[in-house]
Amino acid sequence: MNGTETQPIPVQCSVPQGSVLGPVKFISYTEDVGSVCNQHGVRHHLYADDKQAYIDVPPQDIATARSILTNCIHDITNWCSSRRLQLNGAKTKLIWFGSRHTLQNVNHEDLKLQLGSAVTEPDRVVRDLGVLLDDELSMKQDITKVASTCFYQLRRLRQLRCLLGQEVTA
Numbered sequence: 001m002n003g004t005e006t007q008p009i010p011v012q013c014s015v016p017q018g019s020v021l022g023p024v025k026f027i028s029y030t031e032d033v034g035s036v037c038n039q040h041g042v043r044h045h046l047y048a049d050d051k052q053a054y055i056d057v058p059p060q061d062i063a064t065a066r067s068i069l070t071n072c073i074h075d076i077t078n079w080c081s082s083r084r085l086q087l088n089g090a091k092t093k094l095i096w097f098g099s100r101h102t103l104q105n106v107n108h109e110d111l112k113l114q115l116g117s118a119v120t121e122p123d124r125v126v127r128d129l130g131v132l133l134d135d136e137l138s139m140k141q142d143i144t145k146v147a148s149t150c151f152y153q154l155r156r157l158r159q160l161r162c163l164l165g166q167e168v169t170a
Contacts, residue, residue: 023048026048026049027046027048029083030046030049030083030085031046033046033051033076033079033080034046036072036075036076036079037053037072037076039072039075040068040071040072040075041055041068042054042055042068042069042072043055047129050129051076052128053069053072053073053076055068055069059098059102059105059106062096062106062110062111063110066110066111066113069113070113070114070115073087073092073113073115074115074116077115077116089115089116089118089120092115092120093123093126094111094113094120094121094122094123095122095123095124095125095126095133095135096111096122096135097133097135097136097137098135098136099136100136103135103136108122122135123135125141132145
């Protein structure tokens with residue numbers, strides 16, 4: 001500042017925020033969380049700092065699935081703590097996929113998960129890498145959102161049409 005530089009300070013751990021190495025180091029630091037899911041027989045996907053755990057069961061085994069997921073998430077929380085990370089409960093989403101008939105016949109109370117001291121309610125729609133997935137996997141909300149965005153952009157282009165000329169808009 002004002003032509004004066006501060007002395008460099010060695011970083012003993014981590015990488016500076018915004019560093020090119022940040023995402024790579026974070027992924028290498030957290031990629032073994034998959035082994036926690038594997039210990040519980042829970043399938044998973046990891047994408048940068050986004051982690052998804054899932055299990056498929058017939059409707060009569062929902063209690064078993066809840067128990068497995070609860071234990072898995074508990075162990076993931078412990079895994080995070082051991083690495084000075086924190087599982088963000090506010091960003092933790094839960095969704096149960098099934099047919100309309102199956103979802104209507106399941107007691108809503110049976111679909112909640114106990115995560116630590118909080119109870120996580122299932123959502124009807126979740127966002128996964130920008131795609132809206134609903135509990136029936138009908139994709140209606142995602143299709144509506146994409147169509148709405150397209151129409152919005154087309155209306156914007158229409159407003160510019162008179163400025164662009166015939167050769168561009170034909």
